[in-house]
Amino acid sequence: MPLDQERIVAAAIALADEGGLDGVSLRKVAARLNAGPMRLYGYISTKQELFDLMVDEVYAEILPQEQPGDWREALGTLAHRTRHAALRHEWLADLLGGRPALGPNALAVGEVTLAALESVAGIDTAMRAVETVGAYFTGAIRREIANLRAERATGLSKHDWQRASGPHLTRMLATGRFPALAKAVHDGTDVDAEASFETGLDWVLDAVAAKLTRPSA
Template sequence: MTVWDRPEPPTRPVPLDRERIVAAAVALADEGGLEAVSVRKVAARLDAGPMRLYGYISTKEELFDLMVDEVHAEILPEEQARDWREALRLLAHRTRQTALRHEWLADLLGGRPSLGPHGLAVTEARLAALDGLADIDTVLRAVETVGAYVTGAIRREIANLRAERATGLSKHDWQRASGPYVTTMLATGRFPALTKAVHDGTDVDAETSFTTGLDWVLDAVAAKLARPPV
């Protein structure tokens, strides 16, 4: 029996339910990352004994599953997209925005699918965007491809944000501090492609980079959808 269909125990002197437990866990993770979340810490925030929580969750992994599903509710758009491309683009951007609000989510993306009601609704929205446009295997590979890009881009962006906080250096500060070393290495002539990228490439912000890469991935999906079946 999963955490999703296991009934909650009856209420006791300190009112508890999974909704309150998950809200407390999400708040702790937002403040200090996943390492700040434990059954003991969640119980302390709720002014309850840790053993009380085990009536609602069996393991910390179940708690993480509930947390992921809770924030997946923020990914679902209220508006109706005009076509499949807009639908997948909107879901991708909302996933990024949700991860930026809850950075710990990046650590849990890309594993097994979220089986909670909100996670299933997000998966349904992604699949439904392409429903009827190709055979189901093509739809699945397209959704997986877009998802892999989104997950990778989000993880890279959040890793950079964490590095900035850990070092106290912004991206541009880090580039300036690393400049002399990079200049010396490029002067060896061993890295001609990298030299061209450093000297001639355009530096863009994280959102522009995410949007550009996403559009390229969606272009590839569109080309696959337009190809007649063999």
């Protein structure tokens, strides 16, 4: 089968899905495609360019099928679809939050999101809203992926780890130095990652809504 950029990116994504970004190199991609490494340089100049193309391919999964009905739906959809994409492709979490992605799919996602916000806010306010929500879901996604990786590395689920850490935590809380943490441990509600993500996102969107509806000075 002839070599092309689409096949190269698909092979790189498959490798990253299997072994993370450390498992991706032009040599390994070439081997996956039964091609000589030098052949790839006709399509990809650097590993960073390959990563950029991989990210943009995943943005095609994030792009909503229809224009969101309003700004809140647009930002919520962006957050949820990014999280779902990262759970399918955990390596994405390592590449979120840096310089903006500029591939065609990433730009299409940005266009859909800003268009929904621009109808109710000036462009500067719209950009700050996107940045704020993006900062939230990027951090939340990275934490969730880090926990998943820790579970695999240690063989301990969240609850197994909590049980194993229980004696140490009990001794520390018994000193009386951490009363707020003690209350959180004994009286707080434990929720799963999805519920935590949803709650935090609602709070951030509520804050954006308050800003958008605040009268101008």
